[in-house]
Amino acid sequence: MMGPRPSALYRLAQILRVLAILALVFLVLFLATVAFSAVQMGEGIAKQAGTLHHSLSAEAIGTNILVNVTFPIPNQGYYNVRGLTLVAIFINQTIQSTPLAVTTAGPTNIPGYGMGNVSLLTAFDMANPAGPFLLLNDAELQGVLFLNASYAAVVPINLKVAFNYHWGAPFANLSYSNGTPTPEPNDTIAIPVTIFFENHTPGLVMTGAIEATVTEGNGTVCTRQTFPVETHPGPVTLMETIYAPDTCSFSGDTITSVFSSPGPPPFSINLPTEPIE
Amino acid sequence: MSGAQFSPPANPSSTARRNTPAFAPYQPPGVSGARIAGAVSLTLLYFGLVGYLPYYLEGYAAKYGLSAPIQPDFLLVAGAIVAILAGLSIATKPTRAWGPVRVMSAGFDLIYIFYLLQNPVYTATIHGFTISLTYSHILELFLIPPAIGLLAGVATSVGDILHPWERIQLQFPSTRYPAPGGGYGQAI
Numbered sequence: 001m002m003g004p005r006p007s008a009l010y011r012l013a014q015i016l017r018v019l020a021i022l023a024l025v026f027l028v029l030f031l032a033t034v035a036f037s038a039v040q041m042g043e044g045i046a047k048q049a050g051t052l053h054h055s056l057s058a059e060a061i062g063t064n065i066l067v068n069v070t071f072p073i074p075n076q077g078y079y080n081v082r083g084l085t086l087v088a089i090f091i092n093q094t095i096q097s098t099p100l101a102v103t104t105a106g107p108t109n110i111p112g113y114g115m116g117n118v119s120l121l122t123a124f125d126m127a128n129p130a131g132p133f134l135l136l137n138d139a140e141l142q143g144v145l146f147l148n149a150s151y152a153a154v155v156p157i158n159l160k161v162a163f164n165y166h167w168g169a170p171f172a173n174l175s176y177s178n179g180t181p182t183p184e185p186n187d188t189i190a191i192p193v194t195i196f197f198e199n200h201t202p203g204l205v206m207t208g209a210i211e212a213t214v215t216e217g218n219g220t221v222c223t224r225q226t227f228p229v230e231t232h233p234g235p236v237t238l239m240e241t242i243y244a245p246d247t248c249s250f251s252g253d254t255i256t257s258v259f260s261s262p263g264p265p266p267f268s269i270n271l272p273t274e275p276i277e
Numbered sequence: 278m279s280g281a282q283f284s285p286p287a288n289p290s291s292t293a294r295r296n297t298p299a300f301a302p303y304q305p306p307g308v309s310g311a312r313i314a315g316a317v318s319l320t321l322l323y324f325g326l327v328g329y330l331p332y333y334l335e336g337y338a339a340k341y342g343l344s345a346p347i348q349p350d351f352l353l354v355a356g357a358i359v360a361i362l363a364g365l366s367i368a369t370k371p372t373r374a375w376g377p378v379r380v381m382s383a384g385f386d387l388i389y390i391f392y393l394l395q396n397p398v399y400t401a402t403i404h405g406f407t408i409s410l411t412y413s414h415i416l417e418l419f420l421i422p423p424a425i426g427l428l429a430g431v432a433t434s435v436g437d438i439l440h441p442w443e444r445i446q447l448q449f450p451s452t453r454y455p456a457p458g459g460g461y462g463q464a465i
Contacts, residue, residue, distance in 0.1 A: 006443065006447055007436065007439070007440050007443060009432055009435060009436040009439060009440065010436050010440065010443055010444055010447065012432050013376075013429050013432035013433040013436055013444075016425050016426075016428050016429035016432060017426070017429045017433075019425050019429075020383075020422045020423070020425035020426040020429055021422075023421050023422045023425060024422035027418055027419060027421070027422065031415065155414060155415055156414050
């Protein structure tokens with residue numbers, strides 16, 4: 001013989017109490033495994049961080065200099081990382097009020113006990129107002145990296161990482177120096193010109209030509225000449241001779257040059273104007 | 278209204294007392310010393326886990342540049358309140374105050390978590406990198422147990438009103454005068 005049957009309300013309260021305890025136990029255990037797994041993953045990433053610069057490369061397309069950073073993200077935890085996306089913003093308020101470059105990467109999925117690769121391809125457009133400055137000057141850029149991912153299916157990760165990025169100018173310390181104009185046969189004048197710059201962009205190799213244009217003070221183009229050039233990271237010195245007609249006055253003249261690469265992909269940027277001294 | 282009829286506690290002045298029944302009226306167990314000792318132990322354990330441990334971890338993390346948006350003292354005070362309400366919940370289980378205390382306990386847990394959700398961002402500066410970690414979704418998951426607990430408390434409170442002594446007799450059956458066939462020791 002059984003005792004009296006409990007009321008529905010009693011049974012409901014009993015079920016809810018058990019559910020609350022089960023939910024709490026499940027969440028605590030789940031959180032513990034997620035935390036442990038995330039620590040395992042973090043340790044793996046920290047070990048990989050030292051190899052970040054080995055996969056840095058750069059190329060020039062159109063008016064853009066593309067800096068590509070590829071870095072592996074090991075996941076030594078139990079849980080999957082889903083939809084890993086990165087957004088990086090590069091700014092330098094003293095150069096330009098708006099961001100110099102915005103880049104996105106992903107989404108990438110990284111399985112548990114697996115490895116994922118994230119390529120962060122950043123385009124610095126030299127046609128921007130800050131372009132001439134960045135072509136010629138190194139700069140310390142402030143970067144903000146936003147990382148979004150879903151870890152363990154239900155735990156979203158939102159990281160905002162502020163970092164500093166050293167921009168290496170591809171034509172740093174650009175200078176022209178010219179020797180004494182010398183009269184040549186055929187009514188021309190030879191001007192020995194030395195073009196010097198340093199390519200500070202890591203991994204950036206450009207093959208192309210510098211077209212130098214000598215312009216008189218009144219705006220008349222005196223002569224235009226092209227020199228082949230291959231830039232590797234490091235100093236580049238071009239010792240060339242510009243031949244100009246003897247009608248050029250050279251008083252207040254300036255020399256303007258354009259670096260262009262036929263590609264593929266084609267690349268063309270204007271270098272700043274310098275006076276002939 | 279479903280459910281069996283459960284008798285109220287014995288009235289010492291009733292005539293039934295003079296004629297010794299086969300099964301004595303149900304005697305509520307009351308709040309025993311052992312229960313109070315258990316409640317105090319649980320309060321201390323809860324305070325350690327919910328109050329002091331977060332307080333300690335926050336201070337430990339601060340040494341490594343990890344700054345939390347919550348004052349450490351607030352964690353201690355809130356953890357103490359959570360622990361005291363949990364202890365009260367254990368102590369008052371054999372009484373009709375249990376339901377309301379559980380409602381208060383779960384309600385405070387919800388308010389506490391909602392407060393933590395106002396600014397769920399940890400900021401760390403490590404090797405020149407500033408990392409901000411948002412943990413709002415994890416906290417939102419932890420709203421589930423107290424939300425269910427709140428419903429359970431409400432159901433218990435209403436049940437204790439509609440079916441007086443049912444829960445207490447079911448959860449604390451009389452062992453002195455067992456009812457025939459394994460009943461709940463109710464009065465005849």
